[in-house]
Amino acid sequence: MTSNNGRSASESFKAQALVYRHMFSILDSMCLKWIIDSRIPNIIHDHGKPITLLELVSVLKIPSTKVERIHVFMCYMAYIGYFDITKVRIHGDNDGSNQEEEKEAFALTAASELLIKGTENPCIAPLVEFVMDPLISDSFNYLSKWFSDENRRLYEIISGTPWWEFLDKNPRLLGLFNDAMASDSQMIKLALKDHNIAFEGVETIVDVGGGTGTTAQIFSEKFPELKYIVFDLPQVVKNLKGCNNLSFVGGDMFESIPKADAILLKSVLHNWSDDNCIQILKNCKDAVKILRKDKKGKIIILETVINEEQDEPEITRLKFLMNINMQIIHGKERREEEWKNIFHEAGLYDYKIFSFTGYLSLIEIYP
Incomplete structure (x- = not known):
């Protein structure tokens, strides 16, 4: 059996399901927003163990007419990875027997743990x-x-x-x-555990476009011997105060960049056109100090590198979506070949790419 356009009915049904899935996928985002607005990850965290539906709706103060709907929503969020459904033993003493019974309960997953506010752990x-x-x-x-x-x-x-x-x-x-x-930068804490070597031998570092200094705070605490300079527009840093090894400097990265052993660019270049990136990197190259005889420091870039041949499908899809987002705000995510072309145009020919986080890579460039 074929449809009017020559495709089988089975193909058309699968195509319909694809369209419907994307049409209603907006509810994925809205349900994610709902569990954050309702502080459900915090509620489960504060509960100290998996929470039953009745315990959850009691804390949420949900009307009895909505209890079953909460259950449907929570089961769906569990299905897509935000909660685990498990069993807990509850004392049931309504009949005086004090017998235990098993109840369904919701536990946190790695994803919902990233949504817990107010702890020292990363929260996005x-x-x-x-x-x-x-x-x-x-x-x-x-x-x-x-x-x-x-x-x-x-x-x-x-x-x-x-x-x-x-x-x-x-x-x-x-x-x-x-x-x-600031919350996105918190994930760097986890990544730095495996990338200390990138900062060995570095005494000074300039964080170009470092904003209000969240990444700087992480680095300055991790490497207390490192002199860390956050470099951003004057209006961004004018009211910010540094500490022992952290300072803020105002300026324009398109004009010049303070000299240092290493220059850090975290999620900066994807905001700009190729020509703008080339100018920024030329200024970075001029700013990198000579550490020892005939050896300069380096430029460290934390950016997305699209590589669907090596990445898992979900990571590739995320990178493509990030590229769509950046295109909208006049930037772009890039493949390695595109990065290579920009580096070469800036007079930078020696680089290495390392995996950093799920979607970010660490690129070291040696002028």
């Missing part, structure tokens, strides 16, 4: 809250209008102002953005 909930804020997420409804516009970025089309001006005019959103960037 603020990043979710920023991306899912209506002022941000609603903008994706205007992609067709963005494609029809010659030069403006999506947020310029919607708000009439450039991205950073848009944030400055929305203090609440700017706060969310800063918290989001």
Whole structure:
């Protein structure tokens, strides 16, 4: 049996399921936002053990009419990896027998542990809250209008102002953005455990585009002997105070960069065009000091490197989605060949790429 376009009915049904899955996948994001807004990961964490449905709705103060719906939502979030469904033994003394019975309960997974707020462990909930804020997420409804516009970025089309001006005019959103960037940087703590060697022999490092210094704080605590300089626009760092081995310097990376043994660029270059990246890297090259005779320091880049031949499918899909996101805000994620071309244009020919986090790579460039 074939359909009108020559494909089998089976093919059409699978295609329909694909369309439906993506059409309703917005609910994945909204359910993720819901468990964060409701602080469910924190509730389970504070409970100290897997939590039953009735215990959960009691804390949430959910009306009895919504209990079954909460169960449906929690089971779905367990199905996609945010909770584990397990069994706990509950004392049932309603009949005076004090007998135990098994009840279904929800436990945290590695994913929901990353959404627990207020602990020393990494938490990326603020990043979710920023991306899912209506002022941000609603903008994706205007992609067709963005494609029809010659030069403006999506947020310029919607708000009439450039991205950073848009944030400055929305203090609440700017706060969310800063918290989001800080939370994303927390994952570096985990990655640094396996990459200490990248910073051996380095006495000074300049974090170009280091923002409010979340990454800097992580590095300065991890390497107390390292002199760490956060370099960003004057208006970004003007009210920030350093400490013993951490300082903030204002300036423009397109003009010059303070000299150091190593220059760090974390998720900076993907915001810029190839030509802009080349200029930034040339300035980085000029800023790298000579450590010893005939040996310079290095440039360290933390960025996505698209490589679908080596990456797992889910990581590849994430990198492609990140590339879509960056294209919208006028940047791009790159393949190794694209990075290589940029390096060469900047006069940088010696580099190595290492796996860093799930989607970020560590690139060392030796001028």
